Amino acid sequence: MATMADVAKLAGVSVMTVSRIINGSGTVKESTRKRVLRAMEEMNYVPKGYTKQVIQHEISTLVLIVPDITNPFFTFIARGMEDVAKKQGYRVFLANTDENINKEKQYIQMCIEFHADGVLIAPVGDDSKANLELLDKQGIPFVLIDREVEGVQVDVVKSDIIGCSRALVEHLIELGHRRIAVVTGPSNNRASRERVEGYLQALERNHLVTSEEFMKRSTMTRDIDPKFIDELLNLEEPPTAMFVANMFQYAHAVRRLGELGLRIPEDMSIVGFGNSDYLAAIDSAFTSAIQPTYSFGSLGTQMLIERIEGLHEMPRRIVLEGDIVIRRSTAPIL
Amino acid sequence: MATMADVAKLAGVSVMTVSRIINGSGTVKESTRKRVLRAMEEMNYVPKGYTKQVIQHEISTLVLIVPDITNPFFTFIARGMEDVAKKQGYRVFLANTDENINKEKQYIQMCIEFHADGVLIAPVGDDSKANLELLDKQGIPFVLIDREVEGVQVDVVKSDIIGCSRALVEHLIELGHRRIAVVTGPSNNRASRERVEGYLQALERNHLVTSEEFMKRSTMTRDIDPKFIDELLNLEEPPTAMFVANMFQYAHAVRRLGELGLRIPEDMSIVGFGNSDYLAAIDSAFTSAIQPTYSFGSLGTQMLIERIEGLHEMPRRIVLEGDIVIRRSTAPIL
Numbered sequence A, B: 001m002a003t004m005a006d007v008a009k010l011a012g013v014s015v016m017t018v019s020r021i022i023n024g025s026g027t028v029k030e031s032t033r034k035r036v037l038r039a040m041e042e043m044n045y046v047p048k049g050y051t052k053q054v055i056q057h058e059i060s061t062l063v064l065i066v067p068d069i070t071n072p073f074f075t076f077i078a079r080g081m082e083d084v085a086k087k088q089g090y091r092v093f094l095a096n097t098d099e100n101i102n103k104e105k106q107y108i109q110m111c112i113e114f115h116a117d118g119v120l121i122a123p124v125g126d127d128s129k130a131n132l133e134l135l136d137k138q139g140i141p142f143v144l145i146d147r148e149v150e151g152v153q154v155d156v157v158k159s160d161i162i163g164c165s166r167a168l169v170e171h172l173i174e175l176g177h178r179r180i181a182v183v184t185g186p187s188n189n190r191a192s193r194e195r196v197e198g199y200l201q202a203l204e205r206n207h208l209v210t211s212e213e214f215m216k217r218s219t220m221t222r223d224i225d226p227k228f229i230d231e232l233l234n235l236e237e238p239p240t241a242m243f244v245a246n247m248f249q250y251a252h253a254v255r256r257l258g259e260l261g262l263r264i265p266e267d268m269s270i271v272g273f274g275n276s277d278y279l280a281a282i283d284s285a286f287t288s289a290i291q292p293t294y295s296f297g298s299l300g301t302q303m304l305i306e307r308i309e310g311l312h313e314m315p316r317r318i319v320l321e322g323d324i325v326i327r328r329s330t331a332p333i334l
Helices: A004-011 A015-023 A029-044 A052-057 A071-088 A101-113 A126-137 A161-174 A191-207 A227-233 A247-259 A293-308 B004-009 B015-023 B031-041 B052-057 B072-087 B101-113 B126-137 B161-174 B190-205 B226-232 B247-259 B293-308
Strands: A061-066 A092-094 A116-121 A142-145 A156-159 A180-184 A214-216 A241-243 A269-274 A287-290 A315-321 A324-325 B061-066 B091-096 B120-121 B142-145 B156-159 B180-184 B215-217 B241-244 B271-272 B287-290 B317-320 B323-324
Touching: A004 A015, A004 A029, A015 A029, A015 A126, A015 B271, A052 B323, A061 A071, A061 A101, A061 A293, A071 A293, A071 B072, A092 A101, A092 B101, A101 A126, A101 B091, A116 A126, A116 A293, A126 A142, A142 A293, A156 A161, A156 A293, A161 A180, A161 A191, A161 A269, A161 A287, A214 A227, A227 A247, A241 A247, A247 A269, A293 A315, B004 B015, B004 B031, B015 B031, B061 B072, B061 B101, B061 B293, B072 B091, B072 B293, B091 B101, B101 B126, B120 B126, B120 B293, B126 B142, B142 B293, B156 B161, B156 B293, B161 B180, B161 B190, B161 B241, B161 B271, B161 B287, B161 B323, B180 B190, B215 B226, B226 B247, B241 B247, B247 B271, B247 B317, B293 B317
Parallel strands: A061 A092, A061 A116, A116 A142, A142 A156, A156 A315, A180 A214, A180 A241, A241 A269, A269 A287, B061 B091, B061 B120, B120 B142, B142 B156, B156 B317, B180 B215, B180 B241, B241 B271, B271 B287
Antiparallel strands: A092 B091, A287 A324, B287 B323
């Protein structure tokens, strides 16, 4: 059975400090208080006269705000976050903005109302700046994942979208493709712009040019209007390959090409950013870049907790490598 | 510009009632108060001297508690819930129990702490009864999805797991399979027991028998020990087909059979409950039962809101049909 002294030792504080925290007397730094409460939880120490519930009540809550919880990309971030948060005694709530800036604002207000201790967020886009400032004004720490926001200097974890995009397009070029289309998401989203940047870099390195006709915008969520496929196929010289933004665009392309009687990869090679869930995509044909989204969640949460506990000051920017997985949706040009 | 009279009309109350709610004076039934606040939101009516934020503060919060947010089965429930909640002015938070009864308890306590207005929950299992009673004691309405709990009489939305299981196994029988294994999840989970029930019904209707050796248990989450495959293959007379619990078990089976050099469906036909996300599974080979999980979320939330607003008393039990989708993971026995 753990004693107050054991807790003090684990937390690296005096017994007096532990006692103050339990009794709510005196002034103790918030970061110290949290460390002590976690030590209590870890040792399963329940002070006499207090129920475990009273202690648990003090455990901090983190919130994950993502644009689309039905996209495995974001559910994997949740998984990584939960694993780190759980070990350190934090609870996690998830909220879904649907790529909607007003919904994002509502959830951020909600975080403020119930005194969330920290927020991990994949922001809707550049317009999220005003929402993030609300958090900042309340002193609630936050960390960005996947998408940076112009003018917001905080911790961020993302992957090398430019590098992955370049590698995917270079794979098509190596297979002999010269007419390569690119389909991205909204232009106010940095992750979209980076895809185009990688595409253009790959072409440039190989002394190829593209035309405006080959560059399409669509949405990144599941409700996609697949008209970009028809527009590309109706060109006088249609592309032989396309680089799509994510697995939703891929799925719509597969469906639409199937309806038109076209085969993948014989009639059209497709590459893109793929399903981060290896298990869900185990029999998929999609040649794709897989981003380490679990690490977005785990490292992002680690940085967030360090901020909450006042252990770090300077903004940190982590850019992780993605994996290029060659499957059956690409083939040499006939 | 909407007036107080417009709001009163839309909400079906007197102007006096609207005024009382805005001023927080007098006593108004909670269900009436919510209806009026929603009417204000809908008409974008902001009473003089009040900011919109004050009104939004009053918008209710629902919580969705699921065992595994990385399983598309549950993310689709979230999607359906969000769509209904959003239209009616409710916000949604998600929480993930990881099939862990203590984590479930923590999140339920959290719901109580921040006064959630209602909870939609896919409970861990029969042991969840005590957790659900905590909600009940606090008068927080809840609706069950996917899994019923023995001894808890509330609204529930689920699919016909027994019927789907029976149909999947009958498909195998029609293809000539006689040695059919079944792999389920934990026995304290009703959804597991119903799979076995459907399997046994299909065999019985076709005058077939099975043996204990063909009935395996594993987990339903992604961290599966695929030893059930090896155990089945090492039998003196191994099965020619297997019925697995979900897409995680399917994925592990695909991987393990691949490692062993066995082909699907030539060496082993596989059926099971599949990925509810049509888009994520667009090029999957898995012959599977697809449950209408979006409707679990949408109908469950509708029932939950009706409970919150005091519009319904008797428990309702909705059992939806699943879809059987025949793909390439099953073939006639050679």
